[in-house]
Amino acid sequence: MSEAAAAPLAEPRPPRKLYRSSDGRWLGGAARGLAGHLGLPVIWVRLVFVGLFMADGLGALLYAAFWFFVPLGVGGVEAQKPPSPPAAETSPDGRRRRVARRPDKGQIVALLLMVVVAMVFVGNVNLSGGVRAYLWPTVLVGAGVALVWRQADNARRARWVEVGRRRRTVTLLRSVGGVLLVTAGVSGIFVLQGSAAHLGSVLQAALAVLVGITLLAGPYLVRMTQDLSEERLMRIRAQERAEVAAHVHDSVLHTLTLIQRNAENANEVRRLARAQERDLRTWLYKPEGTGKDEADEPTTLADAVRRNAAEVEDKHGVPIEVVVVGDCPLDERIAAQMQAAREAMVNAAKYGGEGGAVQVFAEVEGKTVFVSVRDRGPGFDLDSIPADRMGVRESIIGRMERNGGTARLRAVPDGGTEVELEMERAEKTS
């Protein structure tokens, strides 16, 4: 155990701050946080707290102080787990953590434990009758306070972890439960000060005060929480905007610098400007999460067409305008069609780019996927190309036919060439 405890400490780490752990905690996460900070097994810390609790409730006071003053964090023991999982800790702790992962169960366990400890405490310590009578109300108050504090922690934690809407009722129930517990405890104390005969009236008075406070503070509290969530939303939006702005500023400045350096090279300038424009459009007009990651492979037709066009455009410096109607997932046949379309785009950019932008049109209609690539170049006659030149025949026409599609090349009336690719989608994706 001591080795396990020493292992995390031996690693060079930036100076840490003490945080309460929000994961796998039983009560306030103070023990877990402290354990993480000291590099000790959680159970030890917990035992120390329990032991101190026996010493006239010192443990409880200490714990409350930790709970109150130490901020909630995401670190704790959990953070150290991945680099070096101490074997000694996983076996006794792992099972327990799995239980504790479900917050409600962990809390119940903690509360039961507290009650047991309190009972042992009460049983062991010999208090005079008067003081002893106040014990239960005090325990009630303590439990209520713990419940509400724990609630506040959860609210704070919700900033890092998105808590589902369903949780709201639980939150409310918990708060109400906490308040009721505290009220019961306080009422109990009052009753004890007077006599049991006053129980009814004291409870009534307490209830009246509670209702009054709720009426007075309720709307204000509701308003405050609404304002808070609204503010949080605004902050998220502002953050997103700042992120976009940062990205845009950086890349635009970068491009402008490159353009200044390549001012004599018209093609390069055009290429840079087009790439920048495309990039900006992706950021500004595309829905969230689509195509913003350049790294992953395209999975839909529209994505694939755009990606291919962008790559060819970058490579050959000829603007390619893409219009996509409809969309469908990529299957094997469509992927082959995309490769053929890419070849067509390369050809168009190479041989027909002087006449203006290359136009790419893709349409999904039912099971048919149609792609057209046209340029405004000098035109091209397949029959005049020697039979040994396999570029168009193999990589476009051949590829399409092998996969069960068709490809047509034809001259456009006013100059230029159009390649039409048609393919049926695979059966299973219908």
Add this chain to the structure above:
Amino acid sequence: MSDPTEANGTAGPAEAAGGPGRRVRVVLVDDHRMFRTGVQAEIGQTEQTGVEVVGEAADVDQAVTVITATRPEVVLLDVHLPGGGGVEVLRRCAPLMGDTEQPVRFLALSVSDAAEDVIGVIRGGARGYVTKTITGTDLVNSIFRVQEGDAVFSPRLAGFVLDAFASTDAPPVDEDLDRLTQREREVLRLIARGYAYKEIAKQLYISVKTVESHVSAVLRKLQLSNRHELTRWATARRLV
């Protein structure tokens, strides 16, 4: 940029638009001063292009004021504008568009790629949509076309329209009104593929005039489909 105009290098724009001497009064609405200056420099040389820029505006209120005061024949309208966007300008200028004597026509000139922006201004009553990458010559041609009452579709807009009608292909009540005919679809597809009106005419063995009327019909349906869609939407939710 290819747009639905004759890719006719030799004829000047004024000539292409119906002979010399014709003038079109234009108002430019765009919140970027640089862009207004650029467009003004490119198309506002009245002797050469026949386009006379009679006013400029940078936001919705200004636009409505200037358009009402100058009564231009064509308004070049940006989609993104402070004060509610191009759609708001269209809404507040609706009476001017309906004027039979001297209607004000709107051509959306946008940098936006978002389908809802573009479809929005078209449904608001704009007669066409071109992107800001359009060349000066093509823009002048488009202005004349719009002034004559035709619709101007860029390939991208044609794509959006095809998309919009494809997604509302679920059987509508007034089918004949909302659906595009086979021919109109064909024309739109060719526009989306980058064909000019003249090339489409050759391809389909019809006259340029017919192509124009098909495109105008599409535009009308697009604007109508908005109203019908709204009605359908309201009926479905028992709001009317």
